[in-house]
Amino acid sequence: MAKLDSNKIKLGIAPIGWTNDDMPDLGAENSFQQCISEMALAGFVGCEVGGAFPQDPAVLKHYLDVRGLQVCNAWFSAFFTTKDLATAKKEFIEHAKFLHAMGSNVIGGSDQGYSIQGKLDVGIFSGKPEATAEQWKNLIDGYNAVGKICKEEYGMDVCYHHHMGTHVQTIKEVERFLADTDSRYVSLNYDCGHFVFSGEDALEALKKFIGRTKHIHLKDVRNQMRDEAKSQDSSFLDAVRSGVFTVPGDGSLDFDPLFDVVEKSNYEGWMVVEAEQDPAKANPFEYAVKARKFIKEHTGL
Numbered sequence: 001m002a003k004l005d006s007n008k009i010k011l012g013i014a015p016i017g018w019t020n021d022d023m024p025d026l027g028a029e030n031s032f033q034q035c036i037s038e039m040a041l042a043g044f045v046g047c048e049v050g051g052a053f054p055q056d057p058a059v060l061k062h063y064l065d066v067r068g069l070q071v072c073n074a075w076f077s078a079f080f081t082t083k084d085l086a087t088a089k090k091e092f093i094e095h096a097k098f099l100h101a102m103g104s105n106v107i108g109g110s111d112q113g114y115s116i117q118g119k120l121d122v123g124i125f126s127g128k129p130e131a132t133a134e135q136w137k138n139l140i141d142g143y144n145a146v147g148k149i150c151k152e153e154y155g156m157d158v159c160y161h162h163h164m165g166t167h168v169q170t171i172k173e174v175e176r177f178l179a180d181t182d183s184r185y186v187s188l189n190y191d192c193g194h195f196v197f198s199g200e201d202a203l204e205a206l207k208k209f210i211g212r213t214k215h216i217h218l219k220d221v222r223n224q225m226r227d228e229a230k231s232q233d234s235s236f237l238d239a240v241r242s243g244v245f246t247v248p249g250d251g252s253l254d255f256d257p258l259f260d261v262v263e264k265s266n267y268e269g270w271m272v273v274e275a276e277q278d279p280a281k282a283n284p285f286e287y288a289v290k291a292r293k294f295i296k297e298h299t300g301l
Contacts (some may be wrong), residue, residue: 001256001297001298001299001300002049002259002262002263002298002299002301003255003263003299003300004259004262004263004299004300006300006301008267008268009078009262009268009269009270009271009301010045010046010072010268010269010270010271011043011044011045011046011270011272011273011274011289011292011295011301012044012045012046012047012048012049012070012072012073012152012269012271012272012273012276013039013042013044013046013048013195013288014048014049014050014217014235014272014273014274015039015047015048015049015053016048016050016274016275016276016287017037017247017273017275017277017279017282017284017287018030018034018035018038018050018055018247018278018279018284018294019031019035019050019051019052019274019279020085020240020276021050021128021195021243022118022237023240024119026136026278026279026280027136027239027277027279028043029056029279030284031052032050032052032053032054032063033063034197035050036063036064036067036069037067037285038067038201038284038285038288038289039067039069039121040068040155040290041285042237042285042288042289042291043210043220043289043296044069044273044288044292045068045069045070045082046069046070046071046072046270046272047069047070047072048071048072048074048075048272048274049071049073049074049075049102050239052184055098057098057101057102057298059088059129059262060102061102061103064240068136069157070103070104071102072100072104072196072208072215072270073099073104073106073159073215073270073272074095074098074104074107074108074109075108075109075161076092076095076100076107076108076109076135076159077109077110077111077112078091078092078109078110078111078112078113078142078143078146078269079111079113079141079163080111080113080138080139080142080143081110081111081113081114081131081138081142081167081203082113082114082271083230083288085138085142088221088237089142089145089146089149090105091219092096092142092146093146093150094147095107096146096149096150096154096156096184097154099156100154100156101145102141103123104156104190105155105156105157105213106156106157106159106269106270107150107157107158107159108160108161108189108213108215108236109161109189110158110161110162110163110168111139111142111167111168112166114131114135114166115129115134115163115165116128116129116157116165116166116222116235117163117164117165117166117237118236118237118257119165119235119236119274120235120238121235122165122235123233123234123235124164124165124176124229124233124234124239125229125230125233126233127165127166127213128169129166129167129278130167131167132254135167136167138181138257139160139167139168139177140177140181140253143152143158143160143181143185143186144185146188146192147181147184147185147186147268148182148184148185150185151185152185153194157172157187157214158185158186158187159187159188159189159214159215160176160177160181160186160188160189161191161194162188162189162191162195163191163194164194164196164197164236165236166200167237167287169194169198169205170198170200171195171200171201171204171205174205174209175208175209178209178212180241183212183301187189187212187213187214187215188209188212188213188214188215189213189214189215189216189234189272190205190210190213190215190216190217191216191217191219191220192205192217192218192221192253193205193217193219193221193245193253193254193274193300194217194277196221196226196252196253197221197229197239197244198227202253203257203258203261204214206258206261207261208210208266209241209297210261210262210267211265211287214269215234215269215270215272215275216262216267216269216270216271217272218247218272218273218274218275218291219245219246219247219248219250219252219274219275219276219297220245220246220247220248220249220250220251220252220255220275221244221245221252221253222244222245222246222251222252223251225239225242225243225244226239226244226280228242229242229244240277241278243277243278243282245275245276245277246275246277246282246287247273247275247287247288247291247294248273248291248294249290249291249294249298250273250287250290250291250294250297255294255298256298257298259298263299271295271301273279273292273295274288275291286292286295
């Protein structure tokens with residue numbers, strides 16, 4: 001069993017198990033205060049930010065402080081491939097300012113200009129976009145630009161989230177993205193679940209990218225649901241609704257080798273449970289407790 005150092009690594013959880021911003025009907029009955037209270041009660045010390053969260057840093061900080069929670073990241077949809085650089089950069093930096101005010105040193109997310117992850121009428125495998133040379137250049141230029149600003153002006157790490165249905169999904173695409181971006185300013189938000197869903201080896205990916213990884217998402221995959229999504233050419237959101245993702249220890253992925261890689265690396269930062277499911281089928285508090293117990297048993301954290 002890996003033994004992870006609590007002085008180096010903190011555990012957070014994302015609100016997407018309670019309320020899904022891409023499918024608002026999932027978890028519409030769950031309030032913001034219920035969500036963060038259950039996060040804290042389950043034993044997590046950090047959280048990411050969802051659409052139901054207050055956007056005023058002072059208001060949000062009060063709600064989190066009394067529960068012993070800290071913001072560690074918040075997804076951002078960038079559009080460097082479809083908007084002019086100045087506009088896309090301005091939007092990104094506004095988001096960075098909010099996170100900086102909340103005490104986060106990480107900004108995660110991906111480029112959504114040609115993403116199909118939110119399109120219900122496009123198969124997640126058959127419809128995957130491939131970047132043109134111009135799109136790729138705009139993507140790289142955009143992330144290098146905001147990465148430099150965020151690092152030099154705010155002391156924050158921009159961590160790209162590879163994601164199903166985007167230009168940066170596979171190991172090969174992540175490798176290309178990291179090779180083309182400036183390592184001083186752009187890092188990786190590693191997500192084992194998205195690598196598995198894509199058909200990649202999550203362990204191989206972590207070994208390859210741990211040196212550029214500054215934020216980690218932990219999600220498990222139900223292989224049966226993944227295979228069904230591929231055979232039926234389901235959309236990403238339909239696959240999520242059907243239960244392709246779950247919390248660590250509840251699916252098909254062996255996490256122990258992943259935790260071993262983290263232990264042997266110099267990784268310092270957050271590991272965040274980010275497992276979107278239908279809250280009506282997977283009670284978010286119960287699954288948060290299940291994830292927290294599994295991580296403690298397998299890492300000591």
